[in-house]
Amino acid sequence: MRIIVDVMGGDKAPDETVKGVCLAAREYNATYILVGDRAEIERVAEENALDIRRFDIVHTETVITMEDDPLCVVRSKSDSSMATGLRLLAEGEGDAFVSTGNTGALFTGATLIVRKIKGVTRAGIGTVIPLQTPTLLLDTGANVTVTEENLEQFGSMGSAYMRKMYGIAEPRVGLLNNGSESCKGTELQQKAYQLLGSNPDVNFVGNVEANTAVVGGCDVLVADGFTGNIFLKAIEGLGKYLLLKLKDVLYSSTATKIAALTMKKPLTAMKKDLDPKEHGGAPILGISKPVVKAHGSSDAIAFKNAIRQAIAYADSGVIYDLAASAQVFAARKKEEHDQWKREHSEAVEVPRNTDIQTEETPQN
Numbered sequence: 001m002r003i004i005v006d007v008m009g010g011d012k013a014p015d016e017t018v019k020g021v022c023l024a025a026r027e028y029n030a031t032y033i034l035v036g037d038r039a040e041i042e043r044v045a046e047e048n049a050l051d052i053r054r055f056d057i058v059h060t061e062t063v064i065t066m067e068d069d070p071l072c073v074v075r076s077k078s079d080s081s082m083a084t085g086l087r088l089l090a091e092g093e094g095d096a097f098v099s100t101g102n103t104g105a106l107f108t109g110a111t112l113i114v115r116k117i118k119g120v121t122r123a124g125i126g127t128v129i130p131l132q133t134p135t136l137l138l139d140t141g142a143n144v145t146v147t148e149e150n151l152e153q154f155g156s157m158g159s160a161y162m163r164k165m166y167g168i169a170e171p172r173v174g175l176l177n178n179g180s181e182s183c184k185g186t187e188l189q190q191k192a193y194q195l196l197g198s199n200p201d202v203n204f205v206g207n208v209e210a211n212t213a214v215v216g217g218c219d220v221l222v223a224d225g226f227t228g229n230i231f232l233k234a235i236e237g238l239g240k241y242l243l244l245k246l247k248d249v250l251y252s253s254t255a256t257k258i259a260a261l262t263m264k265k266p267l268t269a270m271k272k273d274l275d276p277k278e279h280g281g282a283p284i285l286g287i288s289k290p291v292v293k294a295h296g297s298s299d300a301i302a303f304k305n306a307i308r309q310a311i312a313y314a315d316s317g318v319i320y321d322l323a324a325s326a327q328v329f330a331a332r333k334k335e336e337h338d339q340w341k342r343e344h345s346e347a348v349e350v351p352r353n354t355d356i357q358t359e360e361t362p363q364n
Helices: 015-027 038-047 081-090 103-114 148-166 187-198 225-250 254-262 264-274 300-316 318-344
Strands: 002-006 031-036 056-059 096-099 124-130 134-138 172-176 203-208 220-222 281-285 291-294
Touching: 002 015, 002 081, 002 300, 015 031, 015 038, 015 300, 031 038, 031 081, 038 056, 056 081, 081 096, 081 103, 096 300, 103 281, 103 291, 124 148, 124 225, 134 148, 134 225, 148 172, 148 187, 148 220, 148 281, 148 300, 148 318, 172 187, 172 225, 187 203, 225 254, 225 264, 254 264, 281 300, 291 300
Parallel strands: 002 031, 002 096, 031 056, 096 291, 134 220, 172 203, 172 220
Antiparallel strands: 124 134, 124 281, 281 291
16 A cells, blocks of 8 residues: 655644654555655654655655645646645555645645546545544535535435445435425525435435534535535534533542543543544545545644545545446436436427518518
8 A cells, every 4th residue: 555645735744744654654554655845854854753764755845835726736836745746646656645735726636637536526525523423524625616416426425435434334315404394505405405315326314404413313414515614613613612621620629530530431532532633634535546635734643544544545445436326326417418308309390381470571
């Protein structure tokens, strides 16, 4: 397994990303290609006494910042660490690519350089949230605007992912909305509701409100990237708040401190469940090769876990399941389109032996 790593993207790069790769190398059986400024990589290694001799380094000097336009990955900064790493993946030099960099640029680069799976109308970032039951939220930031067919395909791709990765035979698919009734939401949600409900390959359970999603309302939660990202960040923020409040309670007196000691093991497990860095990154579903987006503020542990997720994603072969799902989806849409054409393209017949009326010629 060969993992290509952009060590220059993100808020804490390259220090935390290089340290994260070294942590991953100790735990996971893989080889690593580090893409970035060689001098900076060597500086981090020297300052932290890290052995990087086992890694291949592909030197690049250009870095895509969080403020850069997404298209810069294929235009003004096509020589950046992110763009170079994506090209290496596309050319078969590695099995997966991981970056903490600019989400828009990574999504654009993955789409234009690595390319989508045939039949996928729009790729999306899929994040598994550790709620009452693991829930795949798709999309979590790649697509601010989508069509109802994009949302329908997110349901299909999400189902294929959860079947393969989590062993759920019939994943429940919900549409994130502001009410459970079919009439709720904007025109987009209402149309998506109809499409998801009529898709025989999707176990659609209807609209799912945010308060229902967190208590196991579905296995796949479909949303546009804008709404999905807000929901995800709200969950992450609430988790941090609850941990802080719990800490205040448990350290408020001698009695509660003693109680905390007796609950140390379950409390540690709870903290791990609620800590975003424990879950690493999120795959961009619909891309023809594994591309994983790690959180922009990832520290070394979070980046190590993103690498772990990339290895699992590549090793699972789930991309073949996504490709099969895309073929079925595309075939169904073609049949629906052809049926619509047959029903609406019949020409209006003009009665025979009847003069066709025209405008009268103006008299001089």
